[in-house]
Amino acid sequence: MTKLEQTAALDRVGDRLQRAVQATLRPQRVRDLLHGVFLGHPLHPAMVQVPVGAWISAAVVDLLPGQRRAATTLVALGTVSAVPAAVAGLNDWAELSRDQRRVGLVHAAANTVGLTLYAGSLAARLNGRHGVGRALAYLGLGAASAGAYLGGHLAYKQGAQVSQSVSELHRMSDGWQSVAELAGLPQRKLVTREVDDVSVILYRHGDEVTVMLERCPHQSGPLGEGEVQEIDGHACVVCPWHGSAFRLNGGEVVHGPSATDQQILPTRIVDGTLQTRLP
Ligand code: FES
Structure with missing residues (x-):
């Protein structure tokens, strides 16, 4: 083989x-x-x-x-x-x-x-x-x-058409972890950060911030290098490798080749600091 x-x-x-x-x-x-x-x-x-x-x-x-x-x-x-x-x-x-x-x-x-x-x-x-x-x-x-x-x-x-991103969660430790100062995050732009050694993207819209795994579920493409596009009235991140698109407000896949949603992580703001944890 x-x-x-x-x-x-x-x-x-x-x-x-x-x-x-x-x-x-x-x-x-x-x-x-x-x-x-x-x-x-x-x-x-x-x-x-x-x-x-x-x-x-x-x-x-x-x-x-x-x-x-x-x-x-x-x-x-x-x-x-x-x-x-x-x-x-x-x-x-x-x-x-x-x-x-x-x-x-x-x-x-x-x-x-x-x-x-x-x-x-x-x-x-x-x-x-x-x-x-x-x-x-x-x-x-x-x-x-x-x-x-x-x-x-x-x-x-070979992991064909198997989600390449969700196993990243197994490398994250339990509990809330700080990822960024809210005041330092630009509006409606992708920012890449690490939680433990797992890469995530942050997307601020108003005072809300989405934290999403960065590795594309399709073939591990870097979503942090993707474009933000409005698709069907929703802000979506488009993977730079093969064009899969995921809603930034929920992680749902909008266009393939990925058939699986992207994982969003829970968030909270504590004293102006954005924190996230395992779902
Ligand atoms: S790696 Fe993202 S669409 Fe293929």
Whole structure:
């Protein structure tokens, strides 16, 4: 798997596919929908439950006598539902780091082989060739299982589409901690500070101050170097790396590729000093 992460030969295909995906999946609200911004979690892992469940169920039903119709229905459900799941996955993949994209490319290739075999299985079953349909489905399950293994590596080892910011909280100690003098904070500008050794951004609006983790949940980009933009009437910080936007008054994600909100920390003012603590 480490060798696969380092296989630069995959980049020729990967870079072309990335450009094609980014040019095709527009506008931004379509990309946000496919990332799962509306859910607050990535959409692709949720969507793949349908084809995986249907295909595994078909593999079991295929072992039972007199269940051809049920098996054909399950194969059809899995095959049709795999298409939007794949589109959501490609949308996430196009915003990953290079090492993640290499593994993701092979993940997508294995699943494409699986999907093609299942489409062949469905066609064979609909033409009454159930033995061929069953064989193609088991081959398809093997390819999709290899794809699922690579997907697990992407998520659990490489951290693709997993929040990169919230684990920062584990390095903060309990209790209120002073971060800045309120009088010294400029209005409506991002200021970066450290709490213990965790980087946070401060954003003052009037006498209220937002304290937000600085590390972007998507790929750890420095939100402190991002721009403040008004989006849908709310001041938002836009990540300088891939453009995820988070509301500065609550941390909600407004635009992907991040599908998760950014963590806001509680605040209080004591004798003119801004303090913050763990949520
Ligand atoms: S690191 Fe990718 S959007 Fe912030």
